[in-house]
Amino acid sequence: MTDGTRGNLDRLLLTGGVRLGRAQRDRLDWLVGEYGAPTFDNVPDMRRNGVIILKEPLSGAAAELFYRSLTPGCAVVIPRSENPGFDFLKSKLTEFGTVGPCGAEGPHEMWWGGIGWSKFLSAANASSVRPRIVSCYPRGGDATAAAALRHLLERFELACHIEQIPTEFNDRILCFEKAEFMVRMWNKYREPLLYVETGATLREAPLLPSYLGCDVALHKWNRWEMSTRTLYLGRTHRTEALLHTWQQLAASYPAIWEGYLLDQAWSLTSSQVPLDTVWLPRSYHALKGDLGAMRATILHDQQTTTLELGPDPAFASIVRTARRAGRTGARDAFMVMTAKAETGNGIAVILRDISASDAGAVAATVEAVTGAYAADCGGYGRLELSLCAWQDDVGAARDAAALARYRILEIAPGQHIANDFFASHAADDAVMTARQLFP
Incomplete structure (x- = not known):
């Protein structure tokens, strides 16, 4: 430019x-x-x-x-x-x-x-940045598929690392095992990484994510379920934050579906750093039986009707809607800000009724809240801002903030937010605490 x-x-x-x-x-x-x-x-x-x-x-x-x-x-x-x-x-x-x-x-x-995607798909072939393809398979897995994938990558002149890893089960890899493998690859290599399942077939060099130059790229199965079968990681500090968050969640909740854990890691990371995410087209996550399978870049060894990608029918509908639109949902903090001076207490600001309000008023209120916190945090070490369309959303956001023992403030679009907004509430809290101690 x-x-x-x-x-x-x-x-x-x-x-x-x-x-x-x-x-x-x-x-x-x-x-x-x-x-x-x-x-x-x-x-x-x-x-x-x-x-x-x-x-x-x-x-x-x-x-x-x-x-x-x-x-x-x-x-x-x-x-x-x-x-x-x-x-x-x-x-x-x-x-x-x-x-x-x-x-x-x-x-x-x-x-x-x-x-x-036609414009980008045709231009991606000229990409000068080529990712390293990484993959792993369980200790009891068949090495034939790994050998076939390695042969394809050699044909496309793509560097790769395909490894049989020790696993808890012979026939599958758990989320924490995959996340640990990815962290190890991140520390070992300097190129962007593109993870694909070992049983995948590549019909052409998968250069779209590296051409777009993003932090992370993945496909949303059914437009909302994040899949880890194709996962691109660019070489940025924001990508590293996502990767380590995913690893920590996977280690803490080893029995939970890996797509959900990646979803939560994405939500947490996106709220704290400006994560540049690309939502890959279906050609980078095609399954056997897809109408466009013959034109796919990456074809996974699964039938189109597979249930493996979405095993949790109870996944909150409010989150499904948000993911279909590529945004965080009301049960997730939209934005997290931290103060320079580290303090132990946090504050949760809930902006309600955003669907029933003028978009400009909502945007102005978001800007006023973040600007006030940047100007004077009032001693609150952490701000979590949640956007809520309905009263149910407000209840969920309140419950989450209460679990974290945050001070909770509920505001409406268009409400005046002064520069001392947080300082004045901190002063009110101090007065209330003093009255409780010295009635």
């Missing part, structure tokens, strides 16, 4: 009141370089190319008109995509990725998508 283009983009974002953190701006700059000049636009007039930045949700006829007007030469960026009001439009588009909130400097989640 030239200095002139960057300057034009700076002015456009400033005019539109859009605040982006460094990681989000890097992704937007990359998209502008790929697609062309950005605009704020509701219904493009048959645009042939360019980046369209949406500030307000579209629904009903407006969303349909917007969708029909797009071409594969357009990218759509939603810089405040944590708002459920955008979910309907997202469901009509191809979801490329998300970049998590960046604290007070970029206090929103950024979503990007478009019409199909």
Whole structure:
């Protein structure tokens, strides 16, 4: 991107009141370089190319008109995509990725998508960054599949590490065993890592994630269940945070389905660092019986009807909805901020009624809360901000905060948030404590 283009983009974002953190701006700059000049636009007039930045949700006829007007030469960026009001439009588009909130400097989640993967899939072949393919199989597993995978990787001139590992069970690998293997590979090699199951067949070099230059890339089975069968890890500190969080959760809960543990690790990490996530297309996670299996990049040795990827029918519906839209759900903290001065107490701020409120008011309140905490934390060492659409969400967020013994504050969109918001509540807490000690 030239200095002139960057300057034009700076002015456009400033005019539109859009605040982006460094990681989000890097992704937007990359998209502008790929697609062309950005605009704020509701219904493009048959645009042939360019980046369209949406500030307000579209629904009903407006969303349909917007969708029909797009071409594969357009990218759509939603810089405040944590708002459920955008979910309907997202469901009509191809979801490329998300970049998590960046604290007070970029206090929103950024979503990007478009019409199909064709543009990226064709360009990925020219990627100069090539991942190391890693895979493992259980101690009682068949080495034939591993040998076949290694042969394919040699044909594509891709470096690899395929290993038989000691496992608790002869016929399968538990989540903590896979996570420990990935951490070991992370420490051993310096390239980006792409994990694929040993029984997979590669029909072409899987270069899309490294071409996109993200922190992590994975496929969402049924659009919401995170799968660990294809998992890309870029060489960033944010990726390392995700990997270690996944390892810790897997070690603590070894009996829980690995996709759910990865989901929770993603939620925790995205709330604390601006994780740049790519949601891989089905061609990177095809199963036997898929209509497009012959055109797949990675074909896994499973039938399309397999239940292995989603063994938990009780998975909370509220989380399913959020994952389909590539965002955190109300039962997860949207954003976590920590103060420079370490203190033991934390505060949970619950922003309620976000679905029934104007998107601009919700965004402004998020910015006001994070800005106030950055200016004066009031002695609270940790802030967890949760966005809740319904009263049930509020109850779940309150329960989670109570378990952590956090101070809980509930606010509404549009509510005035002064710069001393946290300091004043800390002072009220001190007065209340003094009255309890000295009635």
